[in-house]
Amino acid sequence: MQFISETVNDGVLERLFELDVNGERVPxxxxxxxxxxxxxxxxxxxxxxxxxxxxxxLLGHARKYVSDSGFAVVAIDAPGHGERKQSAETAKFVAxxxxxxxxxxxxxxxxxxxxxxxxxQAVPEWQATLDAVQGLDFxxxxxSVGYWGISMGGVTGVFLAAAEPRIKAAVLGLxxxxxxxxxxxxxxAQVTVPVEFVLQWQDELVSREAGLALFEALGSREKSxxxxxxxxxxxxxxxxxxxxxxxxxxxxxxxxx
Amino acid sequence: MQFISETVNDGVLERLFELDVNGERVPxxxxxxxxxxxxxxxxxxxxxxxxxxxxxxLLGHARKYVSDSGFAVVAIDAPGHGERKQSAETAKFVAxxxxxxxxxxxxxxxxxxxxxxxxxQAVPEWQATLDAVQGLDFxxxxxSVGYWGISMGGVTGVFLAAAEPRIKAAVLGLxxxxxxxxxxxxxxAQVTVPVEFVLQWQDELVSREAGLALFEALGSREKSxxxxxxxxxxxxxxxxxxxxxxxxxxxxxxxxx
Numbered sequence: 001m002q003f004i005s006e007t008v009n010d011g012v013l014e015r016l017f018e019l020d021v022n023g024e025r026v027p028x029x030x031x032x033x034x035x036x037x038x039x040x041x042x043x044x045x046x047x048x049x050x051x052x053x054x055x056x057x058l059l060g061h062a063r064k065y066v067s068d069s070g071f072a073v074v075a076i077d078a079p080g081h082g083e084r085k086q087s088a089e090t091a092k093f094v095a096x097x098x099x100x101x102x103x104x105x106x107x108x109x110x111x112x113x114x115x116x117x118x119x120x121q122a123v124p125e126w127q128a129t130l131d132a133v134q135g136l137d138f139x140x141x142x143x144s145v146g147y148w149g150i151s152m153g154g155v156t157g158v159f160l161a162a163a164e165p166r167i168k169a170a171v172l173g174l175x176x177x178x179x180x181x182x183x184x185x186x187x188x189a190q191v192t193v194p195v196e197f198v199l200q201w202q203d204e205l206v207s208r209e210a211g212l213a214l215f216e217a218l219g220s221r222e223k224s225x226x227x228x229x230x231x232x233x234x235x236x237x238x239x240x241x242x243x244x245x246x247x248x249x250x251x252x253x254x255x256x257x
Numbered sequence: 258m259q260f261i262s263e264t265v266n267d268g269v270l271e272r273l274f275e276l277d278v279n280g281e282r283v284p285x286x287x288x289x290x291x292x293x294x295x296x297x298x299x300x301x302x303x304x305x306x307x308x309x310x311x312x313x314x315l316l317g318h319a320r321k322y323v324s325d326s327g328f329a330v331v332a333i334d335a336p337g338h339g340e341r342k343q344s345a346e347t348a349k350f351v352a353x354x355x356x357x358x359x360x361x362x363x364x365x366x367x368x369x370x371x372x373x374x375x376x377x378q379a380v381p382e383w384q385a386t387l388d389a390v391q392g393l394d395f396x397x398x399x400x401s402v403g404y405w406g407i408s409m410g411g412v413t414g415v416f417l418a419a420a421e422p423r424i425k426a427a428v429l430g431l432x433x434x435x436x437x438x439x440x441x442x443x444x445x446a447q448v449t450v451p452v453e454f455v456l457q458w459q460d461e462l463v464s465r466e467a468g469l470a471l472f473e474a475l476g477s478r479e480k481s482x483x484x485x486x487x488x489x490x491x492x493x494x495x496x497x498x499x500x501x502x503x504x505x506x507x508x509x510x511x512x513x514x
Contacts, residue, residue: 225456
């Protein structure tokens, strides 16, 4: 893990970093309280499709989790996103997506399959990032780890929470199951940690049925569905506060000593 | 409105009262802060079937809404509940319900129709109660009014929120729509205030489909569905806090001047 820059703003310390994972350079960012000590909970935040590690919505939440709750928050650019080069597969997907949308065809399945493809690459990148972050003297491995991600970040989160036992709680959503693509259902069944699941009742990318089916498929004994009115990007602001309370309920603080 | 008793406990003042509505004596209770002044928001709380105005769960929430948020909280015994005499119709319903349950038949529709019957009687009782409460010098009519009720209290709340424009926000749920009983859907469509809707994913009284259909039928532009794992009476404790925040978002305090 190589640090690129370090800036402080309103008591939140932002460090940009790069990490080599399987021959790819993964750019990331970690936010902590300027006066943080090791042992705080770690929250991994997966951005949405076409966004990046410092997208406006994610950045605002991240800073709030640091200021209000003392978490260490980590984001990385997803494969083909942010500072990373778009792959030929993603370029092909984007062209197909634009064609389908121009023809007013449903796109949920196409989007989900592409997100799942990116997620299988993102999981080892997140795991390597978490290894590195827990090795930092100002974070450590004592605090428990949560994951937040909706839309593309939600699909990534299903794969990551299924694969990585260090994840103890996850906010997921704006993603769905499609009968012709079985993999996501099988992976979702392996998720066992508490989940708060975000669904938009008039989501134009993920049908209500597909979203409810993914919520249902999660193996977690404790899971809550929060559905609100409006389209894919219209999640109401009060859900942000609910996510923060969810993570505070589930992520333990253990100061190193 | 005739006051029966007045007790203070931990800063919460509880007044029992009785009110004559259409020839029936309706017993009720109002909780306020011991040091309250007029203008606080008023929260009406409708208890569940077979329960009463001071049922343990309701009482705990009521005291918290008074202590934490300074609301005036009001509960009344529903028709045939608490101190009120059970009607012949309700006795018949209970016998039918027990028979169906003994035969493992679905009971959602039977329960909903009975709850709706009681709700049509309860609505004018709630309206008369609210008239009387807003006439009290220690409450007044300046604060806005909310309604909380799930299960039977949820069905009552759909009818009340549709009929009574003073209700500005409602927590409802644990109730559902059944295709053979159209009235509830028609009434739900007339509800336009913000709603937080409670659904239990394995509700043994209200099927998931029926619950989702009632949420969908509500006419409100702003409505949130909170679904959790478990049966009818297993609503997790963290939802209590969510209801309180919902009411604090929507109920305005206007001190009388």
